[in-house]
Amino acid sequence: MTRIHNFNAGPAALPLEVIEQAQAELPSLGGLGMSVMEISHRSKEFQAIVDSAEAGLRRLMKIPEDYDILFLQGGASHQFAMMPMNLRRPGKSADYVDTGSWSNKALKEAQLTGAVNIAWSGKADNYTRMPKQDELKLRPDAEYVHICSNETIGGIRWNKFPKVETPLFVDMSSDILSREIDVAQFDMIYAGAQKNLGPSGLAVIILKKGLADRAPENTPVFFRYLTHIKDGSLYNTPNTWAIYLLDLICKWLEARGGAEAMEKINEKKAAALYGVIDSSGFWNSPVEIESRSIMNVVWRLGSEDLEAQFISEAKKAGMVGLKGHRSVGGIRASIYNAVSLESVEALAGFMKEFEKKNG
Amino acid sequence: MTRIHNFNAGPAALPLEVIEQAQAELPSLGGLGMSVMEISHRSKEFQAIVDSAEAGLRRLMKIPEDYDILFLQGGASHQFAMMPMNLRRPGKSADYVDTGSWSNKALKEAQLTGAVNIAWSGKADNYTRMPKQDELKLRPDAEYVHICSNETIGGIRWNKFPKVETPLFVDMSSDILSREIDVAQFDMIYAGAQKNLGPSGLAVIILKKGLADRAPENTPVFFRYLTHIKDGSLYNTPNTWAIYLLDLICKWLEARGGAEAMEKINEKKAAALYGVIDSSGFWNSPVEIESRSIMNVVWRLGSEDLEAQFISEAKKAGMVGLKGHRSVGGIRASIYNAVSLESVEALAGFMKEFEKKNG
Numbered sequence: 259m260t261r262i263h264n265f266n267a268g269p270a271a272l273p274l275e276v277i278e279q280a281q282a283e284l285p286s287l288g289g290l291g292m293s294v295m296e297i298s299h300r301s302k303e304f305q306a307i308v309d310s311a312e313a314g315l316r317r318l319m320k321i322p323e324d325y326d327i328l329f330l331q332g333g334a335s336h337q338f339a340m341m342p343m344n345l346r347r348p349g350k351s352a353d354y355v356d357t358g359s360w361s362n363k364a365l366k367e368a369q370l371t372g373a374v375n376i377a378w379s380g381k382a383d384n385y386t387r388m389p390k391q392d393e394l395k396l397r398p399d400a401e402y403v404h405i406c407s408n409e410t411i412g413g414i415r416w417n418k419f420p421k422v423e424t425p426l427f428v429d430m431s432s433d434i435l436s437r438e439i440d441v442a443q444f445d446m447i448y449a450g451a452q453k454n455l456g457p458s459g460l461a462v463i464i465l466k467k468g469l470a471d472r473a474p475e476n477t478p479v480f481f482r483y484l485t486h487i488k489d490g491s492l493y494n495t496p497n498t499w500a501i502y503l504l505d506l507i508c509k510w511l512e513a514r515g516g517a518e519a520m521e522k523i524n525e526k527k528a529a530a531l532y533g534v535i536d537s538s539g540f541w542n543s544p545v546e547i548e549s550r551s552i553m554n555v556v557w558r559l560g561s562e563d564l565e566a567q568f569i570s571e572a573k574k575a576g577m578v579g580l581k582g583h584r585s586v587g588g589i590r591a592s593i594y595n596a597v598s599l600e601s602v603e604a605l606a607g608f609m610k611e612f613e614k615k616n617g
Numbered sequence: 618m619t620r621i622h623n624f625n626a627g628p629a630a631l632p633l634e635v636i637e638q639a640q641a642e643l644p645s646l647g648g649l650g651m652s653v654m655e656i657s658h659r660s661k662e663f664q665a666i667v668d669s670a671e672a673g674l675r676r677l678m679k680i681p682e683d684y685d686i687l688f689l690q691g692g693a694s695h696q697f698a699m700m701p702m703n704l705r706r707p708g709k710s711a712d713y714v715d716t717g718s719w720s721n722k723a724l725k726e727a728q729l730t731g732a733v734n735i736a737w738s739g740k741a742d743n744y745t746r747m748p749k750q751d752e753l754k755l756r757p758d759a760e761y762v763h764i765c766s767n768e769t770i771g772g773i774r775w776n777k778f779p780k781v782e783t784p785l786f787v788d789m790s791s792d793i794l795s796r797e798i799d800v801a802q803f804d805m806i807y808a809g810a811q812k813n814l815g816p817s818g819l820a821v822i823i824l825k826k827g828l829a830d831r832a833p834e835n836t837p838v839f840f841r842y843l844t845h846i847k848d849g850s851l852y853n854t855p856n857t858w859a860i861y862l863l864d865l866i867c868k869w870l871e872a873r874g875g876a877e878a879m880e881k882i883n884e885k886k887a888a889a890l891y892g893v894i895d896s897s898g899f900w901n902s903p904v905e906i907e908s909r910s911i912m913n914v915v916w917r918l919g920s921e922d923l924e925a926q927f928i929s930e931a932k933k934a935g936m937v938g939l940k941g942h943r944s945v946g947g948i949r950a951s952i953y954n955a956v957s958l959e960s961v962e963a964l965a966g967f968m969k970e971f972e973k974k975n976g
Contacts, residue, residue, distance in 0.1 A: 262650030266657050269857055277644055277652055284640040285633070291621030291935070293636055295816040295862075298625050298938065331690035331818055332839070335853035339837035367838055452854055457654040459690055459818045459856030478698035479726055480691070481840075494694035495811055497818030498628055499858060503654075576650070579657065 263601040266579035267410055267554065268432065268453040271596040276506045294502045299495050307498075307505050308491060314508030318516050319434075321441050321464055328463040328483065329491040329501050333450035334360070334431045337461055338367040341427065341446070344473040344483050346372055346401040353377040353400040353424070358385040358409030359585065360429060365404070375400065385412040387546035391420050400424045401472075402445065408433035410453070411583040413556030413590065414549040419443060425469070433553045434462070435511060436595060437521040445469060451500060453553075454594045456507055460500035511595065520595050527593045527602040528552035534609045540617045541609070544588075558588045565589055568612055575608050577601075622960040625938030626769055626913065627791065627812040630955040635865045653861045658854050666857075666864050667850060673867030677875050678793075680800050680823055687822040687842065688850040688860050692809035693719070693790045696820055697726040700786065700805070703832040703842050705731055705760040712736040712759040712783070717744040717768030718944065719788060724763070734759065744771040746905035750779050759783045760831075761804065767792035769812070770942040772915030772949065773908040778802060784828070792912045793821070794870060795954060796880040804828060810859060812912075813953045815866055819859035870954065879954050886952045886961040887911035893968045899976045900968070903947075917947045924948055927971055934967050936960075 264271035287294045290303060297304055312327045321327065330336065341364075346352045351373035354365035357380050368374045375397050378389040396403060403422045406429040408415040415433060419426070425445035434449040441447065445466040452458035463483070470483035479485050485493050491501075511520065532550060535541040535557045542558045543550070559565045565588060569580050582588035593602055623630035646653045649662060656663055671686045680686065689695065700723075705711045710732035713724035716739050727733045734756050737748040755762060762781045765788040767774040774792060778785070784804035793808040800806065804825040811817035822842070829842035838844050844852050850860075870879065891909060894900040894916045901917045902909070918924045924947060928939050941947035952961055 260650050261644060264651050264655055266651075266655065269654055269656065269658060269854065271655055272652065274644070281640055281643040284643070285620060285636055291619055292623050292625075292937075293631065295628055296623055296625065296630050297628065299628060299817065331692070331695070331856070333690070333853055335839050336690070339839040343837070370835055370837055450854065457856075457858050458658065458854040459859060476729055478702070478729060480694050480698040495628065495692055495809065495817045497690070497816075497856060497859075499816050500818060500856075578651075 311505035361406035670864035
C-alpha cells in the first residue's frame with residue numbers, strides 16, 4: 259500500500275505506525291471481540307484509554323496537577339464560543355490579539371456575546387508577523403488575553419510568548435506538542451486534534467483549576483467546562499475513536515523522545531524548506547523571519563500560474579496538500595509531527611528541481 | 618478474529634462488513650495514499666463522502682427536499698442545549714414530554730435558559746410507558762413539542778407518534794432507521810450516531826427549512842444551525858471519520874432493503890426476546906406491552922443476585938453489554954440494526970438454558 263507525502267493543513271498526516279495499529283485492532287481491540295468504537299464509554303476498557311491518554315499528554319507537556327485536561331468534541335471553533343461563555347463574566351471584557359484567520363475567528367465569536375478589546379492587530383500587515391511585547395495594548399482588568407500560538411493560514415507563530423498580567427489563553431491547534439513549552443505561563447491551552455494530536459472531531463482543553471467556576475449559572479449544562487471536568491470528559495458519549503487515536507499518538511511521541519525531540523526534528527524540517535526559499539529570488543516568503551512557523555511553511559512563486567504548475571507537478575511527484583489556503587493563495591507545506599523528515603527532504607529536493615527547470 | 622455478541626447500549630455494535638471495509642481502507646482510501654482521516658475536509662474526495670452520506674440518508678428515510686440534513690459533533694446532548702437556543706425564541710415556551718432519562722435531560726437543559734411546559738411525565742410510573750395522545754397537556758403557543766422516540770434506559774418507545782398542532786421535534790438517537798417513519802410529521806429529527814448510525818462523535822440533524830431563522834442574533838456563530846446549514850456541515854472541520862462510517866452504514870442498509878427490511882428483522886429480533894420473557898414468571902418485563910421498545914429490551918429476574926449471575930454467565934458465553942443502566946438495574950439487551958438475528962437468537966437460547974438451570 260503506497261503512502262503519499264502528505265502536507266495537508268488539517269486534517270493532516272497521521273503516523274503510519276499509529277494507523278497500522280488502529281487497523282490491526284479494528285475488528286477486535288485487545289481480544290475483546292469488538293472494536294474500540296463498539297465498547298461502552300463507561301467500560302473499564304475505555305476508561306483505561308481515557309486515563310492513558312490524559313496521563314500521556316500530562317507527561318509529554320509536563321502539565322502541572324493544578325490543570326484539568328478535557329477531551330471535548332467540536333474542535334477549536336467550539337472553544338471560540340464556549341470560552342467567553344464560561345470564562346468572561348457578564349459585564350467584563352477580554353483581550354484578543356488578532357494575528358490571523360484563526361485568532362480573528364475567535365475574537366469575532368467573542369464579540370458577539372460580550373466586550374472584547376483588540377490588543378493588537380496584524381491585519382494591516384496582511385498577518386505576516388506576530389507583535390512585539392511592547393505593541394500589545396493590554397487592559398489590566400481583562401478577564402483573559404487570548405492568542406493563537408501558530409496561525410496555520412498565515413504561516414506565523416509566536417516564537418516567544420508574551421508576558422501578561424491577566425490569565426493567558428492560547429489556541430495551540432496547529433503546534434501543540436511540536437515544541438517544548440512551559441504550560442504554567444498559560445491558564446488555558448486548547449487545540450483541535452486534527453493537526454498534531456489525531457483525527458478531527460476532538461479538542462483537547464488544558465484548564466487551570468478554579469477558572470471554570472466563573473461560568474454564569476444559566477450557562478447550558480453541556481456548554482459548561484465544569485460539567486465535563488466533574489465527569490472526566492464522560493458527561494456524555496465522547497468521540498471514543500479519536501481519544502483512542504490520541505492515546506496511540508501520545509505513545510508514539512513518547513517512544514520518539516516527546517516534544518523536545520520533535521522540536522529538533524521540526525526545526526530541521528522547517529529549515530530544509532526555508533533554506534530553499536531563501537536561496538534564490540525564485541521563491542518568496544511573505545513572513546517576517548522571526549515569526550516564521552515551523553509547522554506551516556508558506557511561500558510564493560513569481561506568478562499564480564507558476565504556483566499552479568508547482569502544485570500540479572508536485573502532486574504528480576507524490577506530494578499533496580501544497581495549495582495555500584483559498585483566502586491567501588500561494589503555496590503552503592504543513593509539516594506537523596507526523597510528517598517525516600524524509601517527506602520534507604523529498605519536497606525540498608523537488609523544489610530545487612522545479613527551480614532548475616523553471617528558474 | 619472472533620467477534621462477540623455485542624448488546625451494548627451505545628456506543629454499540631457496528632456491521633462487521635463496514636468495519637472490514639474501513640479496515641481495508643485505513644492506510645489508503647481509494648488509492649489516495651492517505652486514510653480518510655488524513656484528507657482535507659475541503660477536498661473533492663471528502664465532499665463526495667458528505668454528499669453520499671446525505672443522499673443515502675435522504676433516500677433511506679425518504680426525507681423531503683424541504684429539510685436540511687446536518688452532520689454536527691457533540692451528539693444528542695449537544696442538541697439538548699443547541700435546540701432551545703436556536704428554536705425557542707426569547708420569551709416563548711416549549712412543550713417537553715418527559716418519558717425517561719433522555720427526554721428528562723433534554724427538558725432540564727431547556728429549563729435552564731427559558732420557559733418549558735412539561736406536557737406529560739411518566740416519572741410517577743417509573744417511566745414504564747409512553748403517554749396516550751389525550752394525556753398530553755400541550756400549549757397552542759408552544760414553540761415546539763419535544764419527544765424522545767425511544768428511551769434507551771427505560772426500554773420504551775412511541776409506537777405511534779402523537780399528533781400535535783405545533784412543530785414536533787424528536788430525539789431519535791436510539792431508533793433512527795430501525796423502522797419506517799414518516800419524516801413529514803416532524804419538524805426536527807436528531808440523533809446521536811453511536812447506536813444505529815455509526816461511531817460516537819457525530820449527530821445527525823434533520824431540520825425543516827426556515828426554522829433555523831428563529832435564532833436570536835446574539836447566538837454564538839458556532840451554535841447556530843444557520844451557520845452549519847449555509848456551509849453544508851463544513852463550517853469547521855467535522856468528524857470526518859464518523860461521516861465516512863455513516864456513509865458506509867447507509868450503503869450497508871440500502872443493500873439490505875433499508876428501514877422497511879430492518880423493521881421486519883428488528884420486530885423479529887425483539888419478539889424472540891419478549892417471547893422468552895413472557896413465557897414464564899422467571900422473567901419479568903417492567904414495561905407496558907404497547908410501549909415496548911424493539912431496540913432496547915429490558916427485563917428483570919427474581920433477584921439482583923440472579924441478575925448478576927445471568928450477566929456473568931452470559932459474558933462467559935460470549936454475550937456482552939447486558940447489564941441494565943446503572944440508574945435502573947436489571948438486564949438490558951440493545952439490539953440495534955447491526956446486531957444480527959443470530960446474535961439475538963443466541964441470547965434467547967441462552968436465556969432458556971439459564972432458566973432451565975436456575976428456574
